[in-house]
Amino acid sequence: MIQRETLAILFYLRNDKARSESEVPIYMRITVNGKRSEMAIQRYSDPLKWNKAGGFAKGTKEDIRELNEYLDLLRSKVYKAQRDLLEEDKPISADSLRNRVQGKTEGQKTLIEVFDYHNQLMAEKVPAEYSKTTLVRFKTTLGHVKAYLKYKYKTDDLLLTQLNYKFISEFDHYFRTVKGCNHNTSIKYLKNVKKVVNLAVKNDWLRKDPFSKFSVKLKPVHRDFLTEDELHQIEDLKISIARLDMVRDVFVFSCYTGYAYVDVENLTSANLKKGIDRNLWIFTNREKTSGKSNVPLLPKAIEIIEKYEDHPVANEKGKLLPVISNQRMNAYLKEIADLADIDKTLTFHLARHTFATMMLTKGVSIETVAEMLGHKDIRTTQIYAKVVERKVSDEMNILKRKLK
Numbered sequence: 001m002i003q004r005e006t007l008a009i010l011f012y013l014r015n016d017k018a019r020s021e022s023e024v025p026i027y028m029r030i031t032v033n034g035k036r037s038e039m040a041i042q043r044y045s046d047p048l049k050w051n052k053a054g055g056f057a058k059g060t061k062e063d064i065r066e067l068n069e070y071l072d073l074l075r076s077k078v079y080k081a082q083r084d085l086l087e088e089d090k091p092i093s094a095d096s097l098r099n100r101v102q103g104k105t106e107g108q109k110t111l112i113e114v115f116d117y118h119n120q121l122m123a124e125k126v127p128a129e130y131s132k133t134t135l136v137r138f139k140t141t142l143g144h145v146k147a148y149l150k151y152k153y154k155t156d157d158l159l160l161t162q163l164n165y166k167f168i169s170e171f172d173h174y175f176r177t178v179k180g181c182n183h184n185t186s187i188k189y190l191k192n193v194k195k196v197v198n199l200a201v202k203n204d205w206l207r208k209d210p211f212s213k214f215s216v217k218l219k220p221v222h223r224d225f226l227t228e229d230e231l232h233q234i235e236d237l238k239i240s241i242a243r244l245d246m247v248r249d250v251f252v253f254s255c256y257t258g259y260a261y262v263d264v265e266n267l268t269s270a271n272l273k274k275g276i277d278r279n280l281w282i283f284t285n286r287e288k289t290s291g292k293s294n295v296p297l298l299p300k301a302i303e304i305i306e307k308y309e310d311h312p313v314a315n316e317k318g319k320l321l322p323v324i325s326n327q328r329m330n331a332y333l334k335e336i337a338d339l340a341d342i343d344k345t346l347t348f349h350l351a352r353h354t355f356a357t358m359m360l361t362k363g364v365s366i367e368t369v370a371e372m373l374g375h376k377d378i379r380t381t382q383i384y385a386k387v388v389e390r391k392v393s394d395e396m397n398i399l400k401r402k403l404k
Contacts, residue, residue, distance in 0.1 A: 006033050007082060007097075009075050011055035013047060014040075022046040028074055030094045037094030039102065041074060042154050043067060077101045104159055109205040111149075111196075112157045115142045118196045131286075133262070141192040148174050160200050163210040168193075172214075184218045191216050223387050224344060225353040228361075231255055233340045235300070243324075244339075247332040249304050250321050254351035255358070256301040257282065258373050261329065261348045263293065267320040272305070286374035293374030356384040 008031040018024040023044045030037050045067065049058050056071055057064045081100035085092045104110075119138050122130050148171055149155050158167075168190065175186035194216060200206040226234070235252055239245040254264055263286055275281035275296055286293045297305075305321070308314050313322035323329075330347050337346040344350070352373070359369045370381040 007031070007078070007092075009078055011041075011071050011074075012052070013045060013050055015047070019044065022048075024050075026071075028078075030078060030097050032092060032094045032097065035094050037098040039098050040154075040156060041070075043070060074101065102159075109160050109200060110157045111145065111160060111163065112142075114160065114200045114205065115145060115196050118199050138192055138196075141189050144175075144179070144189055145193065151178065160197075160206040163197065163206070165210055165213055168210050168214045184221065187216050187218055190214075220383070223353045223357075223383055224350060225357045225387065226255065226342075226344070226350065228358065230340075230342050230344070231354060231358075233342060234336065237336070237340050239336075239339070244332055244336055246308075246322055247324070247329055248336050249307065250323055250329070251333060251336075251346075251348060251351050253301050253304045253321065254348065255354045256298045257295050258352050258355035258359075259293070259295075260286070260352050261323075261326045264321060265319070265323040268318055269320055271320065293372065295372045353384070353387075356381070357387050360385055360388045 010029045010031070011026055012029060013024040014027050015024055024047055026041050026043045026045055027038050028041050030039075045057050049064065050056075051058050057067045078097055078101055081097045082092060084100065085096060090096070099108075119135070119142060122135050122138060126132055126135055146156070149158060152170065152174065171193070172186055172190060175181040175189060176183075181189070190211075194211045197206065197209060197211060201209050231252070234248060237248065239248060250264060254260075257264075259267070259282075263284065267282065267284065271282050271284045273281055273283050275294075277296065280297045280302060281294055282297060283294045308321050311322045314320065326348060333346040333348065337344065356369055356373060359372070360366065366378065366381055366385055369384070370378045373381060375381050
């Protein structure tokens with residue numbers, strides 16, 4: 001059995017996590033048989049007022065005295081935890097002592113621990129079940145969770161049992177105020193957290209779902225798109241600048257295929273195959289959802305592919321089209337919008353919306369459009385159907401006024 005003399009407790013400053021030159025966090029290091037475990041104690045000290053060798057604050061002022069009393073209290077808790085474990089005939093380690101001091105009993109999980117576990121499982125399923133983009137989104141969400149815990153609770157982690165409705169609602173408030181996110185962006189991050197929490201509930205690590213009374217519904221968003229006339233304006237535009245001409249063509253290609261930027265970027269000649277109708281198709285999976293997105297090629301799309309068949313940039317990368325970065329693409333699209341006299345914010349994703357609304361307007365069934373867009377849930381495609389209905393309604397109202 002481990003003897004008491006193997007236990008050492010040290011309080012020290014973590015300069016690498018300093019708030020400022022005079023506010024450095026204090027950490028407690030517990031060492032048992034040469035193995036260490038550390039924890040932040042949520043207290044700060046000025047390095048000039050800290051006794052490094054003794055591990056306590058120097059001075060006689062009230063705030064210094066209170067800080068040293070708190071350090072003594074924590075030290076006493078470690079010794080009590082050691083006694084309790086001895087009486088329970090349980091193994092004593094630096095981690096078990098730290099967990100006892102933090103109020104964490106054996107088997108309890110923390111939020112960051114479960115988030116890391118979730119992301120590791122997801123990483124192992126890329127690309128079979130999840131795309132790299134989805135994994136990046138969850139890693140980004142984990143970064144926001146860590147930042148929020150430090151901002152709100154001054155800690156690096158929380159026990160799952162500490163999660164409740166108040167935690168979720170205040171996290172939502174943090175996104176909207178501190179981070180300046182809109183409603184849908186905030187909700188998307190919280191939905192990611194909810195997925196991780198659900199994993200904890202399913203594994204019986206958490207008894208009650210803190211999201212049970214919190215609404216994670218997205219608000220409908222306006223999907224802008226190009227009208228047929230506006231699309232023709234861009235197609236017919238005489239462009240003498242090579243880079244703008246290339247960007248225009250890739251954008252128009254997306255308008256006639258419905259592919260998002262990353263999907264167009266990934267296309268190679270291997271994706272071109274004869275379909276069931278013996279005509280040329282693109283067979284691929286969407287990067288975002290890994291869903292099948294097979295599209296029969298319209299004449300305009302084929303024309304663009306043939307135009308860039310021997311393009312050096314495309315050939316060098318082994319790609320179907322010469323696609324530059326999305327950021328540069330969107331910057332150049334703004335120039336093209338000005339040249340074509342189109343009063344809309346032209347982005348590459350607008351091409352996907354244009355394809356969807358154009359197909360539905362031309363009478364293509366919503367099921368077929370969903371299939372081509374690679375939507376796993378037809379409700380996603382119904383957003384575009386509502387856009388078309390709105391367009392029909394607006395035009396009928398104009399006609400009614402003319403008839404009057």
